Amino acid sequence: DGGITQSPKYLFRKEGQNVTLSCEQNLNHDAMYWYRQDPGQGLRLIYYSQIVNDFQKGDIAEGYSVSREKKESFPLTVTSAQKNPTAFYLCASSSIQGGPYEQYFGPGTRLTVT
Amino acid sequence: GESVGLHLPTLSVQEGDNSIINCAYSNSASDYFIWYKQESGKGPQFIIDIRSNMDKRQGQRVTVLLNKTVKHLSLQIAATQPGDSAVYFCAENIFDKLIFGTGTRLQVFP
Numbered sequence: 001d002g003g004i005t006q007s008p009k010y011l012f013r014k015e016g017q018n019v020t021l022s023c024e025q026n027l028n029h030d031a032m033y034w035y036r037q038d039p040g041q042g043l044r045l046i047y048y049s050q051i052v053n054d055f056q057k058g059d060i061a062e063g064y065s066v067s068r069e070k071k072e073s074f075p076l077t078v079t080s081a082q083k084n085p086t087a088f089y090l091c092a093s094s095s096i097q098g099g100p101y102e103q104y105f106g107p108g109t110r111l112t113v114t
Numbered sequence: 115g116e117s118v119g120l121h122l123p124t125l126s127v128q129e130g131d132n133s134i135i136n137c138a139y140s141n142s143a144s145d146y147f148i149w150y151k152q153e154s155g156k157g158p159q160f161i162i163d164i165r166s167n168m169d170k171r172q173g174q175r176v177t178v179l180l181n182k183t184v185k186h187l188s189l190q191i192a193a194t195q196p197g198d199s200a201v202y203f204c205a206e207n208i209f210d211k212l213i214f215g216t217g218t219r220l221q222v223f224p
Contacts, residue, residue, distance in 0.1 A: 006157075031210075040122060042203055042214035043158070050210070058211070090157050100146045100207045105157035 003027070006091050006106035013085075013113050021076045021109045023091035032074035033092040033103060036060060043090060049074055050096055078111065085113045122201060124219040133191040135218045137204035142185065146207035149178060149189045151200045152217070158203060161189070196222050 004025040013019045025032065031050045035043040045058030049068040063082025068074055074093075078085045088110050092103040127133045139147065145166045150158035164171045164178045164187075171178050177190040187204050199222045205212040 033212075040216070042216045043212075044214075045211060048211065092157075096210065100210060102148050102160045102163055103212060104160070105150075108155075108157045 004091060004093050004104055004106040006089075006109050008109060009107065011109055011111045013111070015113055016080045017113075018077055018079050019085075019111065019113075021078070021089055021091075021111070023074045023076065023106060024072055025074075025093040025104075025106075026072060027093055027104060028071070029093035029095055029104070030071070031094045031096045032068070033094075034058075034064070034066065034074070034076045035090045035092065037088040037090060037108075046076065046089075078113075085111060087111060122217050122219045124221060126221045126223060127194050129194060129196060129222055129224050131194055133189075133194045133198070133220060135189045135191075135202050135220065137187040137189075137215050137218075139185050139187060139204065139206040139215075140213070141206060141208050142182070144206035144208045144213075147178070147180060147187050148205045148207070148212070149176075149187075150203045150205065150214075151198075152203065153200045161202075191220075194220075194222050196224070198222055 007022045033048040034046040044060050046064050047066040049055035065077045090108045091106045094103040095101045148163045149161040152158045162173045162176050162178050164180050175192045179188045201217045201219050203217045204215045
């Protein structure tokens with residue numbers, strides 16, 4: 001089955017620790033995205049990548065970092081510099097050639113930092 | 115499940131009625147629009163899209179209307195079913211990035 005996967009579904013960390021969220025897609029999409037979702041708000045873009053080894057900051061990149069070493073993978077690290085890291089994190093991917101096209105979303109990772 | 119949209123505007127409809135969810139978008143340069151459905155604890159699911167050179171697009175039980183003059187997008191769901199209960203987001207594409215609205219919660223009662 002083609003799709004986009006995120007792991008784990010729930011993640012708990014202590015304040016001051018970095019944590020990495022996984023995102024993998026087998027849709028052969030060039031572009032991948034990370035969003036953050038808080039209650040009562042829409043999705044806010046953290047980082048995105050349109051090609052391997054390149055990525056751009058979104059609207060709320062502070063305290064986060066990403067890498068894009070493979071087309072299929074776009075892990076997100078939530079660093080200790082992120083002041084309010086508890087949130088629902090969503091990864092998405094899309095084709096971009098000849099687009100724009102819809103973004104396909106993974107199931108999300110709920111991160112709780114205490 | 116995930117507590118998405120605790121304070122969202124809510125539309126309550128009776129099963130079998132038609133639903134209309136509205137969205138105002140911000141940028142006249144946006145060239146592509148999408149409606150997503152998000153159930154509690156899950157990622158958004160694509161429903162229907164429309165490009166800026168169109169006014170209307172129909173899918174199975176859903177219709178999207180685009181009014182570029184007033185920058186307004188609507189999603190119409192025919193014969194609403196209990197499985198349609200979810201939070202619905204509109205998104206506008208500008209410069210290869212999607213900007214999401216805050217969402218509307220649709221509640222379907224028997």
